[in-house]
Amino acid sequence: MGDQAVTGAGDRPAPERTPDATGEDAAAAPGGAAAVGGTTAPGGAAAPGPTSAGMTADGTPAAPADVSGAGMSADATPPAPAGAPAAPGPQERTSDITAGPGGVMTDEEGVVTGDLTLRTEYADGQVTLRVQYKDADEWYAVTGGRVPLADPAALDAVHTVAVALLNRPEG
Numbered sequence: 001m002g003d004q005a006v007t008g009a010g011d012r013p014a015p016e017r018t019p020d021a022t023g024e025d026a027a028a029a030p031g032g033a034a035a036v037g038g039t040t041a042p043g044g045a046a047a048p049g050p051t052s053a054g055m056t057a058d059g060t061p062a063a064p065a066d067v068s069g070a071g072m073s074a075d076a077t078p079p080a081p082a083g084a085p086a087a088p089g090p091q092e093r094t095s096d097i098t099a100g101p102g103g104v105m106t107d108e109e110g111v112v113t114g115d116l117t118l119r120t121e122y123a124d125g126q127v128t129l130r131v132q133y134k135d136a137d138e139w140y141a142v143t144g145g146r147v148p149l150a151d152p153a154a155l156d157a158v159h160t161v162a163v164a165l166l167n168r169p170e171g
Helices: 151-167
Strands: 091-099 105-106 109-111 113-125 126-133 140-148
Touching: 091 151, 113 140, 140 151
Parallel strands: none
Antiparallel strands: 091 113, 105 109, 105 140, 113 126, 126 140
């Protein structure tokens, strides 16, 4: 691509200058067009209808557009509204599972296999997965099974997914 000429009204070269962020140039434009790029009706009046296509030259939105977080949060617990009850304490869910081929990797014992009990614990904004041999006393942390969880109400969903991934009774 080569250089392109910038033209003004009537395809004449536009004078070199900086953009007008205040809008004064647009108000003083011939025919009284109220916005840059606006159209002029016969007689010099500004034509009705939008003239900015929802955009402004200086990047400032025409109306407030607060989308903070867009309804999502990651790795953070949002502050509780004033007067809201305190966050629930530690919670847990348990299910019996059968480990699939290769078993379940744990931090303390390595791979565990066979009939197990899976416990999904929530405390202090974290979820931790633990397993034990069915009816045993020792619990082992599942390797990679600790993640932040902003909303304790999601504990049931996390437990359901963990059971679906680790329970392989058919092999």
